[in-house]
Amino acid sequence: MIVTMTNADFSTEKPRPSHFQPRLDERNIHDAWSSWNGYKLAEYYFEAEYEYFCIRNTCGTYDICPMQKYLISGPDAEKMLNRMVTRDVTKMRNNRVSYVLWCTDEGRLIDDGTIFRLADDSFLLTCGSPSTAWLKKSSLGFDNVTINDRSDELAALSLQGPTSCAVLKRMGLKGIEQAKPFTIHHFDFFGDSLMVSRTGFTGGLGYELWIKAELALELWDAVYEAGADYGIHPFGEQATNMARLEAGFIMPGYEFNEALKTVHFEHDQTPFELNLDWMVDFKKPHFNGRAALLEESRRGPRYTLTKLDIEGNKPAEGAFIYDSQDCSRHIGYVTSGMWSPVVKANIALAMIETPYLKGELWAEINYEKELRHYSKIARCSVKEEPFWAPDYAKVTPPRDY
Amino acid sequence: MKRYDAIVIGAGHNGLTNAAYLAKAGLDVLVVEKNDYIGGAAVSRELHEGWVYSSCSYVCSMMRQSLHRDLDLSRHGLMLVPYLGTVNFDDHGNTLVSYHGEAAAYNELKRHSRHDADAMFRLQADLGRYAQVIRKTLLRTPPDPTSFRIRDIQELLFLAKQFGALGQKELYEYIRFFTLSAADFLDDYFETDIVKATMASAGIIGTALGVYSPGSSYILLHHVMGDIDGSIGAWGLARGGMGAISNALASACKSYGGEIRTNAGVDQIIVKGGRAVGVALSSGEEISANIVVSNLDARRTFTKIMDRDDLPPGIFEKAENFKIRGSSGKVNIALSGLPKFTNVPDNPYANRGGQAFTGSMETMERAYDCWKRGTWSDDPFIESVIPSAWDPTVAPPGQHWMSNFIQYCPAELADGPWTPEKRDQFGQTVVNKIERYSPGFKDLIVHMEVRTPFEIEQEVGLTEGNIFQGELTIDQLLFNRPFPGYAQYRMPVKNMYMCGSSTHPGGGVSSACGANAAREILMDLRRPNTVPEDDCYDD
Incomplete structure (x- = not known):
């Protein structure tokens, strides 16, 4: 008997298609897929490093449909968010975007994300992991707030790179060059509204485009037609991870373990440990985790996320950090590490026990050469600034690539 | 009148690298350039409105990563994009x-x-092995094989160790490889002409040799031993053109206090009492310095801007006979x-x-x-x-x-x-x-x-328009470059040095010649060595 799988039902096993899926399928010529929140997500389309260079040299798009998007509205929306996140939401003006964190009562980081203030009483919260349950808990006591999960209805495309503004201009988005970082703008698109924010996760010039799912392919085609002469190319998770590390941005699963998914005591992180002190505002009214964070700010964080420039060119992924060349005391570990092609440096983020930051730092790097394993001890120096922070990323209007 | 610690003649990429390292070490350095723009053969200019041409060199693979990193050339605007x-x-x-x-x-x-598809794996492994050894010599001064100085003996031992690590069979192959033609070398691997021709073309680029000429296999290796971010053999483009490399080097040089003067062609290296003491510009102006470094090719340096009588016997002839043929x-x-x-x-x-x-x-x-x-x-x-x-x-x-x-x-x-x-x-x-x-x-x-070679010589100053500043054949490589006995960047006149591609490791936008020369100069001045070692990927 010939057994076929023609009628087998794998619909739950298979990742769900993105709103851009037909276009992504055409471009993902090596079928390199992973998934994010149940959606199909490209590891890369052609080659990670090629796509990384599109981000740095021309421009590229990243499918952010799988990102979670919650519309939070009503008279109490601002109050509710302000109690949930560590930054002061009341300071946000309409049509502005703000990077935010939210914590448990113990001050441990649940997730990071962005808040788009669409109107006085309307906010779009985006984040990496599904948060319906936590949002519901956070809205307890606020009667006039509705939380609407728009994750599946809203398509979103991130356009990043030095030519990204030129692409949007050619697409006909009038005045887009006047958009300042972290602002929101609306444009007519096929009779609907296209929301564009000057935001991104790459540290360079970039925008994020938001449209209802039914117009996703129209948006893709318009962007790619406009981008044809500007080196546009889709990029996947791997190139994203390279670019965000150069920009010094944290990533769940690398720099932090989401508090609500953490089993072991304090294997999650706090904003202070993640070197995000500037994100915690003690001047505003009570917010989740405030007491614990206040206490931590007094005694100092146990660990501090540190940017390292490491000698040599062996990526320090997974390396242990020691306080001396002879590795006498283990004081931390590398969370993300890579050779940075544009900075030309061996860069890493590392969690290091705070008291040891003042002394010498040495990384024990393991690497492999034709199946034989080696390790080397490399000196590390601490960097205060992001590894990659070109001035053009902040300038308005952006200069011509 | 102001006296500089060092004058570097020629603002090509090696001259700028040399000046940057001397300035970084605290020397008062002046680079003089005959053209009204810098860059030499690593130059980009808008020659037609809207188009920026890299008129000479056009791709990059040999730029020493440790120099790029140490001089922070990324911050000075350099981005190398692999293509x-x-x-x-x-x-x-x-x-x-x-x-x-x-x-x-x-x-x-x-x-x-099918045969050639399989054989390509062996070729890549063999070339990788050859490249691995030669790459380790790029940021080192070649030893003088006749010298008994400790440093020369140490460097000879270093070379012996590198070659020795190949094993006996591969060592024989390597020695043979240096004298082979690209065609003979490739015949051992491939049977299809298009595959051979594809690989052989790297053996003739820039040289007055043919694919059947002995020595062209080394040229092939010279073109595949570079890398972009560890991807050996990969080639990249400098964003903004090859001139972006020179511009970044110039910016680094200036950030350390170095000066660059354009429209300042040198007529003569002034020698007094057997020592270089400065330069005479074509404008008639004379500038004095304790050290003079020439980034010009060996032929041009010794036969065009030096007085034959200032040179020891034989040097002028060696320079005239230096193989630098436009091709x-x-x-x-x-x-x-x-x-x-x-x-x-x-x-x-x-x-x-x-x-x-x-x-x-x-x-x-x-x-x-x-x-x-x-x-x-x-x-x-x-x-x-x-x-x-x-x-x-x-x-x-x-x-x-x-x-x-x-x-x-032809020139x-x-x-x-x-x-x-x-x-x-x-x-x-x-x-x-x-x-x-x-x-x-x-x-x-x-x-x-x-x-044509004519324009390249007229504009850039490379003799016969030879892109390597002299052929890369075994008689002009390592301790033979530019001449036997003068491979350590010091020239026969005291306080005079060379830092261009006529010196080891030869042509290509690597910055290695300029950096190596700076290391020797700092050593003679008894200053700490601030020129970094190479970062080898296979260590």
Whole structure:
């Protein structure tokens, strides 16, 4: 008997298609897929490093449909968010975007994300992991707030790179060059509204485009037609991870373990440990985790996320950090590490026990050469600034690539 | 009058590297440049409105990463972007695409020959092994094999150790390799002409040798031993053109306090009492310095800007006999659109990177025969790159610039000197050949810059337009470069040094010559060595 799988039902096993899926399928010529929140997500389309260079040299798009998007509205929306996140939401003006964190009562980081203030009483919260349950808990006591999960209805495309503004201009988005970082703008698109924010996760010039799912392919085609002469190319998770590390941005699963998914005591992180002190505002009214964070700010964080420039060119992924060349005391570990092609440096983020930051730092790097394993001890120096922070990323209007 | 600690003659990339390291060490340094722009052969200029040409060198692979990192050239504006997918065209309309991914590369070779697809793995391993050894010598001063100084003996032992680690069989092979022709070397691997021709073309670029000439296999290695971010053999484009490399080096040099003067050609290195004491500019101005470093080629340095009587006996003759033969031309073309080539898969990865019009082993050899007879090749080997397909800054959106490197083009023609008419005929030969593979190509041409060895020598100053500042044959490599006994950057006149590609490790935009020379100068001044070691990927 010939057994076929023609009628087998794998619909739950298979990742769900993105709103851009037909276009992504055409471009993902090596079928390199992973998934994010149940959606199909490209590891890369052609080659990670090629796509990384599109981000740095021309421009590229990243499918952010799988990102979670919650519309939070009503008279109490601002109050509710302000109690949930560590930054002061009341300071946000309409049509502005703000990077935010939210914590448990113990001050441990649940997730990071962005808040788009669409109107006085309307906010779009985006984040990496599904948060319906936590949002519901956070809205307890606020009667006039509705939380609407728009994750599946809203398509979103991130356009990043030095030519990204030129692409949007050619697409006909009038005045887009006047958009300042972290602002929101609306444009007519096929009779609907296209929301564009000057935001991104790459540290360079970039925008994020938001449209209802039914117009996703129209948006893709318009962007790619406009981008044809500007080196546009889709990029996947791997190139994203390279670019965000150069920009010094944290990533769940690398720099932090989401508090609500953490089993072991304090294997999650706090904003202070993640070197995000500037994100915690003690001047505003009570917010989740405030007491614990206040206490931590007094005694100092146990660990501090540190940017390292490491000698040599062996990526320090997974390396242990020691306080001396002879590795006498283990004081931390590398969370993300890579050779940075544009900075030309061996860069890493590392969690290091705070008291040891003042002394010498040495990384024990393991690497492999034709199946034989080696390790080397490399000196590390601490960097205060992001590894990659070109001035053009902040300038308005952006200069011509 | 001001006296500088050091004057560097020539603001090419090695001169700027040398000056940057001397300035970084605290020396008062002046770079003098004859042109009104810097960069030498690593230069980019807008020669037609909207188009930035890299008139001479056009791709980069040898730039020493540790120097890039140490001088923080990224912060000074340098970004090297790898490009992929060169297509090789043979005489019969067949193509061979150099894919980056292993599976694609294998499938493409298999289209031509199963045997050669397999053999490519062995070739890559062998070249990788040869490259690994030679790469370790790039940022080191060659030892003098006749010297008993401790440092020379140590360096000789270092070399012996590197070569010894290859094992006996491979050591024999390596020694043989240095004297082989590219053709003989490749015959041991491949049976298909298009595969051989594809690989052999790297053995003739920039040299007055043919694919069947002994010594061309080393030239091949010289072209594949570089890397981009550890990907050995990969080539990249400098964002903004090759001039971005020189500009970043100049910016680094200035940040350490170094000065650069353009429109300041040197007529003479002034020597008093056997010591270099300064330079006389063509304007008549004299500038004094404790040290004079020449970034010009060996022939030009000793026969054009030095008095024969200031040199020890024999040096002038050595310089006159230094092998520095012009063999290549360059045609830079502004295009109104991206050219399409026949028999190339129509996709964004294959039909845009580079084109190598190799023809065949026979065609390349016949092109060399023309050079020997004193004419440019009527069916030349052309290596083309379209940087604008990658770099948004060098041509208007949707339009392109194409760099075409041509072998062979003699410095002196058999029928008399170069004239603008002959130059344009040479350019037309190139365009006609490309048109054969890309019908309609001519209609895309907006502007053209044709450069024969004559123009390259006139503008850049390279003798005969030789891109390496002297042939890269074993008689002029390592401790033989530029001359035996003078390979450690110190020249026969006291306080005078050389830092250009006429010195070890030779041509290519590597910055290694300039950095090595700086290390020797600092050593003579008893200053700490601030020039970094190479970062080897295979340690």
